[in-house]
Amino acid sequence: MREPTINALVSPEGSLEILSSHEVNRLKDRSEGGLYRLFRQCALAVLNTGVETDDCKALMESHADFDVRLVPQPRGLKLELINAPAHAFVDGEMLRAIREHLFSVLRDIVYLHSLPETASGFRRDNPEDITNLVFHILRNARVLEPGRQPDLVVCWGGHSIGHDEYQYSKEVGHQLGLRGLSIITGCGPGAMKGPMKGATIAHAKQRIKNGRYVGITEPGIIGAEAPNPIVNELVIMPDIEKRLEAFVRSGHGVIVFPGGVGTAEEILYLLGILLHPNNADLPFPVVFTGQKENAEYFEMIDKFIRNALGDEAAAKYDIIIDDPVRVAQTMKQGMKDVGTFRRAMQDAYYFNWMLEIDPVFQLPFEPTHESMLALPLHRDQPPHLIAANLRKAFSGIVAGNVKENGIRQVQEKGPFEISGDPTLIEPLEAMLEQFVAQNRMKLPGSTGYKPCYRIVGGPA
Structure with a gap:
């Protein structure tokens, strides 16, 4: 049985309040070159925050009558939602977090499709231009905070995990939060939600009021991995390659929990970059971790990496089993090393400009x-x-x-x-x-x- 739906008029929350007539027309355009279909798909995914599904096609088909319309106002704009999932509302009012996400989607789609047209000489196949595009999208989303010490830990892992693995990821997040570290993930459920949830409790214990729970996604995956409710900074990158580059440019270290093919993709991307000779001396802490029951899983991953890429690749990470405290301590020390290195090289804390990324990892596949x-x-x-x-x-x-x-x-x-x-x-x-x-x-x-x-x- 299908869940109830609701019609609503929603005001902006924090990200984007005004649009040009050209932008409005592109968002309304339902043709192949318009932005309506993309915006509708991402908006529907956000409205399904908290729903357990990983089939984007099924989600779209089950809400075929959902519609989103822009309503220009004298002092800004509103969104009219038709047949929106009712669980996104409480007593007729949209949850504030979902409202923030909805306008984050609008902000990033509008910005992405206006920047390349106005940037002088921008080339989609030029490595420097691609990195600059990633930077501009993150800056426009206010993810980059100048002056803040390195504290963003990227957490990768499966959306399809059991309860015990989820609890372990939450405990790791808790230990990270107790040490003043924040979390950046793919924003979905499972091992992306667990560390954020653990960190929120730890930040409350430490009275940390500016804890960050950054979620980075892309249009192709957001319908399968809707943002979890804890994300307080959502960014939509144009494709998986720029999403991955955004992780390694804005994050200061990586923790990998057990996962499936998506996690394997992330591991190979990261190791492929770290194997570049120009990155040999860059501090970038990487830890693979899980419960004692996951020891065989990481033995399998380690064996696969050594066979495919050699022992040099395996030297780029530590495997820590069933020890959340040690994982967090390793990351905390890694943050200090990153900070020391960036200061010495006069590189920014908030964006890893020095990291060399071969074009083969940047060009969309x-x-x-x-x-x-x-x-x-x-x-x-x-x-x-x-x-x-x-x-x-x-x-x-x-x-x-x-x-x-x-x-x-x-x-x-x-x-x-x-x-x-x-x-x-x-x-x-x-x-x-x-x-x-x-x-x-x-x-x-x-x-x-x-x-x-x-x-x-x-x-x-």
Whole structure:
């Protein structure tokens, strides 16, 4: 049975109060080049904050009659919502956090689609321009705080985790918060919500009133991972590559909890970047952690990394099992090291300009049946390129699992096919099988997982 809906007129909350007539017209434009469909999709995802779903296509179809309209006012604008999910309201009033998120979505979509048109000489395939775009989006969203000491810990991990793993991630967040550290995640449920929830309690205990719970997402994933209710700074990046760059540029260290293909994609992105020779001396603390029951999981991840990328990649992270205090202490010390280094190099605390990111990690990869099969998954290339191409393989599987366009492609043409060197492909297949066996591909309770990929073997 479908839940109740509500019609409402909503005023701005903090992010964007005025629009030009040109911007309003683009947001109303329902054609292929307009912004209406994108805004509607992201708005609906935000309105479903707290709902347990990871199927963007199903979410859109179940709310086919939802509509959002801009209502210009003499002193700003309002949004008219038609058939909005009722759980986003209390006694007819929209929850303040959801209202903030709704206008954050509007702010980022409008800004993103106006900046490239006005930026002189902007090139979408130029590494420096891409980094500048990431910077400008984060600055416009007021995520970058000059003068604040390094304290943002990126937490990655699965949206599909069990209760015990969630509780562990929450305890790690609690220990981080007790030490004055804040959290930045992909903003969804599971291991993205747990650290934030733990940190909120710790910040309250320490009377920290400016604790940060930053959520960074992108249009393709927001419908599958709606912002959790704790996020107090939401940013919509244009694609997964810029989302990942935003994490490593604005965060000061990374903690990885158990997860599935999305977490594997993030790990390979991070290690591929840290393997660049120009980044060898940059302090960037990375910790893989979980309960004692997760020890075998991280042994599997570690073995996969060493096989694919070598021991040098494995030297970039620590594995800490069942010890939230030690994880937090490691991150706290890492923050001090980052601060000392940035001061010595006269680099900003709030944005890691010195981090070298190869263009292969920046240019958007569009998963299709043709592009997935064509991925060069072989050993005749540097380790960072192996990492980049494996990252793309995992990105395609994420798309096939939860993104509307990816799900539709798989439904129409069958699973994505992946081919390559057996010494890379066979361990990849084994790890994917473990993700399926451990229910890390879809939310708990989802009816049997049907793989959106097929390993076909042979040279790429």
